[in-house]
Amino acid sequence: MRVSKADGSQTTDLQRDALLAAGVESKALYEDKASGKTDDRPHLAACLKALRSGDTLLVWKLDRLGRDLRHLVNIVHDLTERGVGLKVLTGQGAAIDTTTASGKLVFGIFAALAEFERELISERTKAGLASARARGRSGGRPYKMTPAKIRLAMASMGKKDTNVSALCKELDITRQTLYRHVSPAGELREDGRKVLARK
Known part of the structure; x- marks a missing residue:
């Protein structure tokens, strides 16, 4: 019941x-x-x-x-x-x-x-993704890090008086995300290079 x-x-x-x-x-x-x-x-x-x-x-x-x-x-x-x-x-x-x-x-x-019903949903999803790709859009969640955020993070991390927690809050990212893209000295890391390479 x-x-x-x-x-x-x-x-x-x-x-x-x-x-x-x-x-x-x-x-x-x-x-x-x-x-x-x-x-x-x-x-x-x-x-x-x-x-x-x-x-x-x-x-x-x-x-x-x-x-x-x-x-x-x-x-x-x-x-x-x-x-x-x-x-x-x-x-x-x-x-x-x-x-x-x-x-x-x-x-x-x-x-x-x-x-x-499952097959129809699957077909519609695949057709939607193919249509989006044809228009230059890719599926999935938007990236947290953008080229603008990367550049700001690089400039800020290069300064000794930067408060990392405040910077993460301002950029709306986690500390892990920040360090994955930019080193503590403000140098670009592999993930950061990938973001800047995206159009």
């Missing part, structure tokens, strides 16, 4: 009643009060850990179990490998019962859609 808010404005009463009516023992009920998008769901983790081969995991609705389609597919794949079934009691996923042939077929379609 799961509700998104832990402030008491939502209850699991409806889910609890449905699961008990379906034959789940009260001691085998697990309840989380967290958004479906969060990874931190300790009772779901405990439930999945407690399942043994031959067991069936019952959920009220499919969206009570997973964050998204890919997450659901991964959970069910793991359960299937362990010999555990999944049954959805109501809602859009009510046709899913992986202990039956038709339920396996329905979930197989879900899995195929998730794989298709």
